[in-house]
Amino acid sequence: MASSKNLSRFWEWGRKIICVGRNYAEHAKELKNAVPTEPVLFLKSPSAYVREGAPILMPYYTNNLHHEVELGVVIGKGGKDIAQASAMDHVEGYALCLDMTARDMQDQCKQKGLPWTLAKAFDTSCPVSDLISKDTIKDPHNIRIWLKVNDILRQEGSTSSMIFSIPYLISYISRVITLEEGDLILTGTPKGVAAVQEDDEMVAGIDDIISMKFQIKKQS
Amino acid sequence: MASSKNLSRFWEWGRKIICVGRNYAEHAKELKNAVPTEPVLFLKSPSAYVREGAPILMPYYTNNLHHEVELGVVIGKGGKDIAQASAMDHVEGYALCLDMTARDMQDQCKQKGLPWTLAKAFDTSCPVSDLISKDTIKDPHNIRIWLKVNDILRQEGSTSSMIFSIPYLISYISRVITLEEGDLILTGTPKGVAAVQEDDEMVAGIDDIISMKFQIKKQS
Ligand SMILES: [Mg+2]
Ligand SMILES: [Mg+2]
Ligand SMILES: [Mg+2]
Structure with a gap:
């Protein structure tokens, strides 16, 4: 199986997008x-x-669609119960991602104790860049992610x-959910999330390594 | 793509499991x-x-693992914004499924307004039978599902x-999340959910059409 798959197009066949919420203290606030004491997963x-x-x-169903710019981690080698010390061996590379969020729906879900599916998992809620190699991002814990509207x-x-660091997240997640080749982990967003409107144009980037542009439209 | 995939083994390559909560009034109670006025999705x-x-x-992390026996609907033909009138054309067949639930974790998530991932999406939380053809289950809204411990x-x-009927669910979901070949929809559980313990043996079935057996073990 593995050999027939093209990791540089992981979004075409990858089976999981696991997101971490509240992984930057200033965004949680x-x-x-x-500020969480263990990762919030969705x-x-x-x-x-x-x-x-x-x-x-x-x-x-939303009047309050928010942008969240995030670093994505693309899994190259699957595993379960992965130790932090070997976690980076499972990483194929990175992607620039947005975690688009229907904030009004999320607020309702939180208030009612309901799952976040409508708030977080709708079609087009995960804009994703090309795969970025580990050679290009040598230290994933020291890059600047940014977003303009x-x-x-x-x-x-x-x-x-x-x-929570990337090795910590990989280890924590893989105790609960087996990671597979082509899976993506979104590692949380820094502060500054806000609403976008129809026809707004967003440009997001990682340092000057990569950038991507998306426009907002209404569901027909 | 479609032609190379074997729908009778949808669990090996299908990309989504979409679950409906509280779809039987007596279980909600x-x-x-x-009792929900629109489907609860996770x-x-x-x-x-x-x-x-x-x-x-x-x-x-759980001391209260519950069984929920459910009818699964296996998607044969993908689609978006599917009308109720044509929804059954997208169904390849059915599967007997369990929606295993860490109820203590779910109670915590509900109370804290957190996503249900740890409660619902852990490894082995979706035991699944063979694919059952539409010829075998002519009326999916008139079968008996059961579970013994x-x-x-x-x-x-x-x-x-x-x-919410199967056509209603397919239509509702596909307005939010595009359905693809090999996706599975769990349609909710009737009343009687309860905890299982290590070494318990569960047998679940649909009428006398199909049954399956699973044993409970602790995560090592
Ligand atoms: Mg969820
Ligand atoms: Mg996020
Ligand atoms: Mg259920």
């Missing part, structure tokens, strides 16, 4: 959430993937501010 | 939840699949008691 389905050139579609900088943060 | 990842012969592993009947209900 801006949404009035406690899932998107692979139908959430969208690539540059296609629009992000605002779901029919209509040319105005809205989010900017260093991955050095993550509460 | 037994957990003191409101996700499992495909790593949750487990087949007869392998054990269900109780996650390290150590030979004692614990759950038994007719799919005629579902709040």
Whole structure:
């Protein structure tokens, strides 16, 4: 199986998107959430993937669609119960990702104790860049991720501010959910999340290594 | 793509498990939840699949692992914005499924407004039978699903008691999340959910059409 798959197009066949919430203390605080003592995990389905050139579609049930720019970790070698010490051996590379969030729906879900699916897992909720090699990002805990909306900088943060490191996350997740080749882990967003409107244009980047552009449209 | 995939082994390559909560009024009530006015959706990842012969592993963080026997709907033809009238054309067949649930963790998540991932999406949380053809189950809204633990009947209900029908669910879900070939929808559980212990043996079935057996073990 593995040999027939092209990891540089992981979004076409990868089976899991595992997201970490509240992994930057200042973002947890801006949404009035406690800084977590263990990772907050949620899932998107692979139908959430969208690539540059296609629009992000605002779901029919939201009036408050937020951007969250995040570093994605692409799994190259699957595993279960992975030790932190060997966790980076399972990483094929990285991707720049957005965790698009229907914040009004998420607030309702939190209040009612309901799962976050409608808030987080809708189609086009996971814009994703090309795969970035480990050679290109030598230290994933020391890069700057940023996002502009209509040319105005809205989010900017260093991955050095993550509460839980990438090896910690891989180890923690793989005790619960087996990781497979082509899986993606979203590692959380720095502060500055805010709403976007129809026709807004977002440009996100990692340092000057990569950038990507997406436009917002309404679901028809 | 489609032609190379074997739908009779959808769990090996299918990319989504979309679950519906509280779709039987008496089950909603037994957990003191409101009867929903629209479907409650949550996700499992495909790593949750487990087949007869392998054990269900109780996650390290739970002391209250519950069984939920459910009818699964296997998607044969993908689609988006599917109309109720044509929804059954997208169904390849059915599967008997369990939605294993760490109830103590789910209670915590509900209370804290956190996503249900640890409660619902852990490895082996989705035991699944062979694919059952549409010829075998002519009316999926009029079958009896049941589950025994150590030979004692614990759950038994007719799919005629579902709040939201299969066409309604397919239509509703596909407005939010595109359905693909090999996806599985779990349609909710009737009343009688309860805890299982290490070494318990569960046998679940659909009428006398199919049955499957699983044993509970602890995660090592
Ligand atoms: Mg969830
Ligand atoms: Mg996020
Ligand atoms: Mg269930």
